[in-house]
Every structure is written in C-alpha cells, then in structure tokens.
Amino acid sequence: MKSSAMRDLMAVTARPEVISLAGGLPDTSTFPPDTFAAVAQRIASESCAKALQYGPTDGLGETKDCIAEVMAAEGMPLDREDAIVTTGGQQVIDLVTKTLIDPGDVVIAEGPTYPGAVPVFLSYQAEVVQIEMDSSGMRIDLLEETLGRLDREGRRPKFIYTVPTFQNPAGVSMSLSRRRRLVEIAHERELLVLEDNPYGLLRYEGDGLPPLYALDGGVYVMYLGTFSKILSPGIRLGWVAAPPPVLEKINLGKQGTDLCTSTLSQLMVQAYFERGNWRDYVDSLTDVYRKRRDTMLDALAEHFPRQAEWTRPGGGLFIWATLPDFIDTTDLLARALRDNVAFVPGEAAFLDGRGRSSMRLNFSGSNEESIREGIRRIGEVVTEQVELYGTLTGERRAVPSSEPQAAGEVVHMPTPAERARRAKG
Amino acid sequence: MQASAARVAVLKGGRSLERQVSLRSGARVEDALTRLGHEVVPIDVGLDLIRRVRDLRPDVAFIAMHGRDGEDGTVQELLEILDVPYTGSGVLACVRSTDKVLAKHLMIEAGIPTPEFFAFNETAFRELGAAEALGAIEERLDFPIVVKPSSQGSALGIKFARSAADVPAALVAAFSYDSKVLLERHVDGRDLAVSILDGEPLPVVEAVPQGDEFYDFQARYEIGRTSFVCPAELPQGATEQAHELALRTYRLLGCNAFARVDLMLDGAGELTVLEANPIPGLTETSLLPQAAEAAGISFDQLVARILELALDRTAAT
Numbered sequence: 001m002k003s004s005a006m007r008d009l010m011a012v013t014a015r016p017e018v019i020s021l022a023g024g025l026p027d028t029s030t031f032p033p034d035t036f037a038a039v040a041q042r043i044a045s046e047s048c049a050k051a052l053q054y055g056p057t058d059g060l061g062e063t064k065d066c067i068a069e070v071m072a073a074e075g076m077p078l079d080r081e082d083a084i085v086t087t088g089g090q091q092v093i094d095l096v097t098k099t100l101i102d103p104g105d106v107v108i109a110e111g112p113t114y115p116g117a118v119p120v121f122l123s124y125q126a127e128v129v130q131i132e133m134d135s136s137g138m139r140i141d142l143l144e145e146t147l148g149r150l151d152r153e154g155r156r157p158k159f160i161y162t163v164p165t166f167q168n169p170a171g172v173s174m175s176l177s178r179r180r181r182l183v184e185i186a187h188e189r190e191l192l193v194l195e196d197n198p199y200g201l202l203r204y205e206g207d208g209l210p211p212l213y214a215l216d217g218g219v220y221v222m223y224l225g226t227f228s229k230i231l232s233p234g235i236r237l238g239w240v241a242a243p244p245p246v247l248e249k250i251n252l253g254k255q256g257t258d259l260c261t262s263t264l265s266q267l268m269v270q271a272y273f274e275r276g277n278w279r280d281y282v283d284s285l286t287d288v289y290r291k292r293r294d295t296m297l298d299a300l301a302e303h304f305p306r307q308a309e310w311t312r313p314g315g316g317l318f319i320w321a322t323l324p325d326f327i328d329t330t331d332l333l334a335r336a337l338r339d340n341v342a343f344v345p346g347e348a349a350f351l352d353g354r355g356r357s358s359m360r361l362n363f364s365g366s367n368e369e370s371i372r373e374g375i376r377r378i379g380e381v382v383t384e385q386v387e388l389y390g391t392l393t394g395e396r397r398a399v400p401s402s403e404p405q406a407a408g409e410v411v412h413m414p415t416p417a418e419r420a421r422r423a424k425g
Numbered sequence: 426m427q428a429s430a431a432r433v434a435v436l437k438g439g440r441s442l443e444r445q446v447s448l449r450s451g452a453r454v455e456d457a458l459t460r461l462g463h464e465v466v467p468i469d470v471g472l473d474l475i476r477r478v479r480d481l482r483p484d485v486a487f488i489a490m491h492g493r494d495g496e497d498g499t500v501q502e503l504l505e506i507l508d509v510p511y512t513g514s515g516v517l518a519c520v521r522s523t524d525k526v527l528a529k530h531l532m533i534e535a536g537i538p539t540p541e542f543f544a545f546n547e548t549a550f551r552e553l554g555a556a557e558a559l560g561a562i563e564e565r566l567d568f569p570i571v572v573k574p575s576s577q578g579s580a581l582g583i584k585f586a587r588s589a590a591d592v593p594a595a596l597v598a599a600f601s602y603d604s605k606v607l608l609e610r611h612v613d614g615r616d617l618a619v620s621i622l623d624g625e626p627l628p629v630v631e632a633v634p635q636g637d638e639f640y641d642f643q644a645r646y647e648i649g650r651t652s653f654v655c656p657a658e659l660p661q662g663a664t665e666q667a668h669e670l671a672l673r674t675y676r677l678l679g680c681n682a683f684a685r686v687d688l689m690l691d692g693a694g695e696l697t698v699l700e701a702n703p704i705p706g707l708t709e710t711s712l713l714p715q716a717a718e719a720a721g722i723s724f725d726q727l728v729a730r731i732l733e734l735a736l737d738r739t740a741a742t
Contacts, residue, residue, distance in 0.1 A: 008581070011445040015471075326594040331582055334442055335601035385597050388547065392556045392593035 059085025112349030137174025166316025303379025
C-alpha cells in the first residue's frame with residue numbers, strides 16, 4: 001500500500017460490520033475439524049519431539065514430497081533438492097527480491113500487479129517497471145519493447161515477476177502463446193522469471209494451461225507455490241523451486257531470516273497428504289468459489305452502471321473492475337465505507353499512480369448473500385457518482401449494464417492520450 | 426497542580442477515516458497517562474461505548490479521536506449526557522470547527538482573513554442546477570482551485586483543480602467524504618500551523634513539502650515527503666500576527682484547552698486562516714506535540730496539562 005490515505009481507509013475495512021470484498025481470504029470454514037483433529041493427534045503420537053524442534057533451512061524431505069505431488073498435479077516434475085520450503089509464498093517474493101536486488105535495480109511486473117508484492121519491491125528499493133495487460137495477460141509485445149528500451153539505456157532487469165494464471169488482481173490468465181514467448185525471451189536474454197502460482201488449481205472452467213516452470217524446465221523460471229489456497233493460509237507454508245545457483249542464495253537468505261519454516265506446519269501438511277484425498281478438498285473449494293464468482297458476476301451485471309467494465313476470471317479469487325476515469329476509487333472507498341462495504345482501490349496494484357479508476361474485488365472470502373449485498377452497495381455509490389458527474393458536466397448518465405461485458409481489453413490501462421480522446425468523445 | 430491518580434478512559438479509533446492516526450494518538454496518550462500514575466482504560470469506540478463508559482465510571486475521558494464522531498461533537502455530546510468530564514473543546518466548538526464552511530463564515534463575520542470560497546451541498550447540484558454557476562465561480566476564484574469536503578479533518582478528499590476540466594471529478598471526489606463541499610481560492614505560500622494550549626499560542630510549525638513542484642496535500646502525511654520546521658523562521662512580525670490570528674480563531678470558535686489552527690502565509694506576507702482542528706494529532710510526528718516540545722513542554726507534561734484542564738473545568742462548574 002503506497003498512499004497513506006489508502007492505508008488509513010483500509011484500517012476501517014477490518015471493522016466487523018463492513019462487508020469486505022477487499023481481502024484475499026480463502027474460505028476456511030468448510031475444512032473438516034475431524035481431519036484437523038486426526039492430523040494433530042497423529043503428530044502428537046508419532047512425531048511430537050520432531051514437531052517441536054528446529055528443522056533444516058530448506059525444509060523437511062517429507063514436506064517436499066507433498067510439494068512434488070501438488071506440482072505434478074499441474075504437470076511439473078520436481079526433485080526434492082530443487083525446492084525450499086518457505087513460510088508462505090510471500091516469503092519467496094521477499095527472499096528472491098532480497099537475493100537479487102540492489103537499490104535501483106529493475107524488476108519487471110504486470111500492471112496491475114499483486115498488491116502484496118508492492119511493499120516488498122519498495123522496501124528493497126527496486127525500480128519496478130509495470131507492463132500493461134489485456135485479457136490474455138501480460139502484453140509480451142510491450143515487454144519486448146521495454147526490454148529493448150532498457151537495453152539501450154544499458155540497464156538489465158534482474159527478474160520478471162508474473163502471476164500468469166488467474167492473476168491477482170486482474171483475474172486474467174496469460175495465453176499459451178504468450179507463455180511460450182515469455183519463456184523464449186527468458187532463454188534468449190538469460191533473464192530470470194519469478195512465476196507466482198497460488199491459484200492454478202482453483203480453476204472453475206476450461207482446461208489448465210501449462211505453468212511457465214513446466215515450459216521452461218526450471219532453467220530460468222523460479223516457481224513460487226503455496227498451500228495457502230489449497231489447504232490453509234494459517235499454516236504459512238509455501239515453497240520455491242529454482243535453478244540451483246539461485247536456490248543456494250535463497251537458502252542463505254532464509255537462514256538469516258528465520259532459520260527454518262515451522263516444523264509443526266510441515267508435519268501437518270505431511271500427515272494431511274498421507275490421508276490421500278487432498279484433491280477432494282480442493283475440488284470442494286472450487287465448487288464453492290465457482291458459485292461465488294458467478295454470484296459476483298451476476299451482481300455486477302445487475303448493479304454496476306454500463307460505463308463500468310470488469311474481468312471474467314476462469315479461476316482464482318479476484319475480479320478487476322474499471323470505472324469511468326472521473327472516479328477515483330480511493331475516494332470511492334471512503335464513500336463505500338459509509339455504507340459498510342470495502343474493496344481494494346486499484347492504485348494499490350501499481351507503483352506509478354495508475355489504476356486510480358479500478359478496483360479489486362474478492363469473491364472467495366464472503367458468502368453469496370454478502371457478495372450480492374456488497375456489490376449492490378458498491379454499484380449504488382458508483383451509480384450515484386456517475387450521475388453526479390453527469391449533473392456537473394451535463395453529459396454522462398448512469399444506465400445499468402444490460403449484458404455481461406465481452407472479455408475485451410478490460411484490464412488495459414488507458415494512456416493519457418486515450419483518456420483525453422475519451423473525455424472529448 | 427499535579428492531578429491525583431484518576432481513572433481515565435482513553436477514547437480512540439472508532440469508525441472515522443482517521444481511525445489509524447487516532448489509534449496511534451491514543452496509544453501514545455495511554456503510555457503518558459500510565460507514566461503519570463493514572464489508571465488507564467483504552468476504549469476503541471464502537472456500538473458498546475455507552476455501556477462501557479457506564480460500567481467503567483471513569484473520572485475523566487481523554488478523547489484521542491480525530492475526524493467524524495470524535496472531533497465533530499458527537500462523542501462530546503454523549504459524554505455530556507453520561508456526565509463524564511472530557512478533555513478538549515465542548516460540543517459547540519467541535520461543531521463549529523469541524524464544519525469548515527460554518528467556521529469560515531464565522532471568520533469572515535469576525536474579520537479574520539480566510540481564503541475566498543464557495544460552498545455547496547449535493548442538493549444544489551442535483552436539484553438546483555448549481556453546475557451552471559461553476560463557470561462564474563471559476564472566474565472568481567482563479568485556477569488552481571482547491572476543492573475539499575466541508576468536514577473531513579485530514580487531507581482526505583482534498584483535490585486541486587488546475588483547469589475547468591478538473592472541477593467535476595474533484596467535486597465527485599470531495600462529495601465521497603461529505604454531502605457539503607467547498608471550492609476555495611488556492612493560496613500560494615507557506616503552510617503554517619499554530620497550536621494553542623490553554624489559551625497560549627505555541628511556537629509556529631512550518632510544513633515544508635519536499636521536491637513537489639505543486640503542493641500535494643498527501644505529502645503532509647507521508648514521512649520523508651514533508652519536513653517540519655519549528656519554530657518557523659518567519660519575516661518580522663509574522664509570528665506575532667500568526668499567533669494573534671490563531672488565538673482569535675480559537676476564541677471565536679469557542680475552543681477549550683487545546684487546538685491547532687492552520688494558516689497560509691502568501692508571497693505578499695499576508696496571513697490567512699484555513700481551518701481549526703479541535704483535536705489535532707498526538708502521534709510522534711504530529712504538529713501539536715512538536716510545538717509543545719519547542720516550547721519546552723514534554724509530551725507527558727502536555728498530556729498532564731490537558732487532563733488537568735478537563736478536571737478543573739468540572740470542578741469549576
């Protein structure tokens with residue numbers, strides 16, 4: 001979170017009476033308590049002393065076997081020695097940035113990018129160059145343009161950070177041809193890529209696309225995985241798979257940060273995976289989230305004015321909505337909070353002040369009734385502002401959108417020139 | 426006089442958009458009160474406020490809230506009903522200060538210079554066609570124009586309109602915070618704050634924005650983007666004049682115990698009053714504690730004084 005105004009506003013969103021579509025929380029309410037108890041019991045009786053002890057910095061071998069199982073489910077083979085178990089996926093972003101970035105070094109990211117990565121990049125004083133996206137993910141043509149420009153300036157990015165599948169916050173996935181091209185570019189330019197893939201298994205329709213790591217074979221692609229969205233964020237367990245020289249450096253960094261990932265959490269994952277049905281729980285979550293996504297899309301079509309547009313994610317946790325450019329979503333959040341509803345203002349996903357008319361909406365953390373009501377309330381304040389603007393300019397009128405938006409260039413961020421053209425038209 | 430150990434309810438947080446700052450102010454006040462030997466009970470203000478205050482029966486409430494509810498007279502009114510003494514200004518002063526439009530009208534009437542302005546509520550635009558008057562207002566005020574919500578305490582919702590094209594979006598933003606907004610002539614100059622403690626002005630603080638070609642209100646609240654100079658180095662006579670204007674404003678609005686008055690000093694050496702804050706921030710980086718420090722008053726002494734004034738006021742009535 002960059003602006004202090006937004007931080008102040010976000011502090012209010014945590015109040016219990018607020019319907020928060022702002023978080024990125026998975027639903028943990030359907031996890032069977034019996035399973036939790038059995039797993040805990042098993043650790044208590046079989047590995048109590050081990051669970052209470054430090055472990056190796058790179059993680060327990062047994063946990064890495066579970067990680068290999070998850071990666072295999074998305075078509076990626078993994079050897080134990082190619083991965084380090086981390087304290088959540090967030091730690092991977094921190095460790096990779098800490099390992100590779102000196103102040104002023106360039107990181108390339110999507111625009112918008114994962115809001116949680118922004119403070120990490122800032123704290124290591126990286127210069128972040130954000131590449132626009134469309135409905136097929138990061139615009140690789142623009143990436144190549146940018147790499148060319150950086151070349152001419154004698155600068156070489158340290159790595160490219162991307163969430164290619166069901167992106168946070170945009171909710172779109174990178175097309176297969178762009179994935180292939182990105183991996184080619186990485187090889188041509190010997191450029192590292194950090195692929196952040198928390199949501200790959202939370203797919204609500206269609207066929208899965210191969211992760212960059214599978215296409216690349218772990219040569220230039222560092223892979224970030226997590227148990228947060230397929231099991232629990234509370235156990236704080238993620239991992240990184242990376243080429244050996246990078247992995248060694250990350251290992252050193254982790255040693256300094258926290259010695260090792262919680263042994264107790266690692267053993268819980270191991271005991272849980274030994275029960276053999278982890279995919280069933282992911283399937284049940286997928287069913288819940290699919291319904292919530294559909295509910296949110298229906299509510300958006302019903303309650304948002306036609307000047308608004310939004311993405312239709314095939315998986316993951318988020319929808320990205322963009323409003324007319326005269327609405328600043330940080331100010332809108334202040335108004336929405338009066339009606340006890342919250343979202344993440346788009347500026348949180350940029351480091352350069354863009355995204356001010358967009359918002360991230362989460363559909364996994366609230367039930368369908370709250371989603372409907374939350375979107376109704378946001379739609380009401382948006383409509384109110386569109387009408388007020390119309391009154392002030394004698395131009396635009398809010399009309400509820402009659403049909404779902406075509407998945408066009410909805411995450412495309414207009415350039416100042418385009419904005420000027422739109423304003424005139 | 427050192428007040429004997431009292432049971433103090435520190436009211437903080439709440440639903441205001443300045444919740445975060447308030448929590449920091451509150452925490453700092455709690456630490457000071459504890460060091461001063463008082464019994465401290467923090468209350469994050471919510472639906473259970475009345476019940477908690479009734480159960481607690483505090484000797485006094487220290488209101489460390491900013492913005493809506495805490496600074497606009499609402500909590501003060503409730504404490505009056507509960508017959509609990511509280512720190513700072515009373516209901517009327519809070520109402521007058523928080524409503525910038527009302528405060529500015531009072532200033533004009535009293536001959537206190539304040540930047541020229543026009544204020545409207547949403548109804549004026551929605552039902553009375555006020556948009557058609559925007560052109561005349563713009564001509565009168567000149568660009569850039571400052572557009573702000575009438576009652577928001579911090580920098581939230583304050584926009585600069587550099588041209589007529591910026592005005593509608595700036596108004597939409599300001600209306601996000603309040604149903605009444607004002608368009609104000611922008612004063613190009615130095616940003617000053619005079620804090621007042623028990624009717625005595627403290628050294629002037631100047632906020633100096635770093636780098637930005639155009640003053641960005643956001644900068645005020647971002648560490649590293651604004652530096653503060655206290656006491657401000659001002660031209661001859663300006664400090665006395667700023668003190669006098671701040672004090673007149675403080676008295677005009679009926680403030681009590683403490684407050685902070687924000688002023689501008691333009692290139693011609695003219696001072697204007699922007700607004701008064703009945704409960705200014707009390708965090709490590711806030712201006713009132715900085716000004717007190719410059720006057721040789723430590724934070725603990727400041728808190729002790731504010732508490733004493735609240736207790737004295739009760740004793741007197």
